Amino acid sequence: DVKVTQSSRYLVKRTGEKVFLECVQDMDHENMFWYRQDPGLGLRLIYFSYDVKMKEKGDIPEGYSVSREKKERFSLILESASTNQTSMYLCASSLGGAFTEAFFGQGTRLTVV
Amino acid sequence: SQKIEQNSEALNIQEGKTATLTCNYTNYSPAYLQWYRQDPGRGPVFLLLIRENEKEKRKERLKVTFDTTLKQSLFHITASQPADSATYLCAPPGGYQKVTFGTGTKLQVIP
Numbered sequence: 001d002v003k004v005t006q007s008s009r010y011l012v013k014r015t016g017e018k019v020f021l022e023c024v025q026d027m028d029h030e031n032m033f034w035y036r037q038d039p040g041l042g043l044r045l046i047y048f049s050y051d052v053k054m055k056e057k058g059d060i061p062e063g064y065s066v067s068r069e070k071k072e073r074f075s076l077i078l079e080s081a082s083t084n085q086t087s088m089y090l091c092a093s094s095l096g097g098a099f100t101e102a103f104f105g106q107g108t109r110l111t112v113v
Numbered sequence: 114s115q116k117i118e119q120n121s122e123a124l125n126i127q128e129g130k131t132a133t134l135t136c137n138y139t140n141y142s143p144a145y146l147q148w149y150r151q152d153p154g155r156g157p158v159f160l161l162l163i164r165e166n167e168k169e170k171r172k173e174r175l176k177v178t179f180d181t182t183l184k185q186s187l188f189h190i191t192a193s194q195p196a197d198s199a200t201y202l203c204a205p206p207g208g209y210q211k212v213t214f215g216t217g218t219k220l221q222v223i224p
Contacts, residue, residue, distance in 0.1 A: 042216035102212045104156025
């Protein structure tokens, strides 16, 4: 079975801190994604990576950056955390090409105080 | 801009009945649609994918239809059970290899 693992289930950070959210997948998938999920807004794509060191902005990239130095690992970085970044963050991976399903991690609930 | 609409109100149905969830999309023509299930505090789990040239797809008690004229997909769960209670997400592609999601419909199956 495909496994996507996020480094933390719950995280509390202070405003202004630099925050790293890590995600690892074990199925040699080409694509990896970071979403955030907020009540009433659904899942919104922050960034997408289709290969090592390759990335594309999603719908809401402002305030975030990503890093993919190895195929299995995709990191989301909040350069200076703000309270409006309090959310559930979900990482996903998929095999390259169209018509492929996404496999999700368990999510990280981040609270910025 | 592309828009995905799912009924944001919760759907309550009696155990044993068929649940029907709706996904409408506007301003684009996706080549396929995926449906996911999400339980509270967990990531979504893939259920079914239907392509634009398929009118219907089935998997056990699940059935998905795709009407490209109406720009609508319907998701059915027959003989519903309390364990089917969850949020169901419609997910058309948001560009090549990307997956985008509707806000989901929360289904509650009442025993």
